[in-house]
Amino acid sequence: MDRTYPPINNLLEQAAHIVRSQKKAARTLEPTESYKRGETEELIKFANANGLWISLSDLKVEFLSKGGENEVYTGDNDDIVVKLNNFEYAGDDLENFFIRIAAHNKFFSNVPYQMIGFAYNSQQEFCAVLIQPYILAEREATEDEIATHMQALGFEMDYYDEYHNSDYEVFDAVPNNVLYGIDGDLYFIDTQIRLRS
Structure with missing residues (x-):
C-alpha cells in the first residue's frame, strides 16, 4: 500500500x-x-x-x-x-x-x-x-460567522454551538474550533458530528 x-x-x-x-x-x-x-x-x-x-x-x-x-x-x-x-x-x-x-x-x-x-x-x-x-488563520471565527456558514450549508441552529440538518448533528462548533483564514474563508478544524437518531 x-x-x-x-x-x-x-x-x-x-x-x-x-x-x-x-x-x-x-x-x-x-x-x-x-x-x-x-x-x-x-x-x-x-x-x-x-x-x-x-x-x-x-x-x-x-x-x-x-x-x-x-x-x-x-x-x-x-x-x-x-x-x-x-x-x-x-x-x-x-x-x-x-x-x-x-x-x-x-x-x-x-x-x-x-x-x-x-x-x-x-x-x-x-x-x-x-x-x-495547517490553516493560516487571521483569528478565530465569531459565533455569528459560524451560524451564517452553517445555515448556508442547510443546518438549523439548536444552540450557539450546535446545529442539525435532516441527517446530522454538528456540535462543538465554537470559535476555537473554527478559524477565520487569512483568505477570508472559515475552516472547521475540530467539530463533532454524529448521525441524528
Whole structure:
C-alpha cells in the first residue's frame, strides 16, 4: 500500500468497512459496549497485516497541543497537522468515528481529514493517525460567522454551538474550533458530528 500518495480516504474507507463488518458479526453475540473492543482488535490486525503503523519520529513532527481525543502535532513545513485520535468521542462503537470523519470531509472539504495509519499516543492508547491542512488563520471565527456558514450549508441552529440538518448533528462548533483564514474563508478544524437518531 503506497501511503505517499494514497487515494483520498482510501484507508479511511477500508478501516470503516472493517469496523462495520466487525459490528455486524458481533451484533448478535455481544452487548453494544463490547463492539469497540472487537473493532479495535480488528483494526490492529489490519494495521499489522498492511504495515500501517506510523512512527511520529519518521514524520518529523513537533507536539502542538492535546485535547479530549487528539494529540496534535505540526509537520516540518507547517503545511499539515497530524492528529492522533484515540476514538474517545466515538463512544462504544468506532463506526461513529468513521461517520464523523466522512461527514466532516463532506461539509468542510476545505480542511479535509486524511487517514494515513495507526499509532499509539503518549498515553499508549490505540489511535487513528489523521492529517489535515495547517490553516493560516487571521483569528478565530465569531459565533455569528459560524451560524451564517452553517445555515448556508442547510443546518438549523439548536444552540450557539450546535446545529442539525435532516441527517446530522454538528456540535462543538465554537470559535476555537473554527478559524477565520487569512483568505477570508472559515475552516472547521475540530467539530463533532454524529448521525441524528
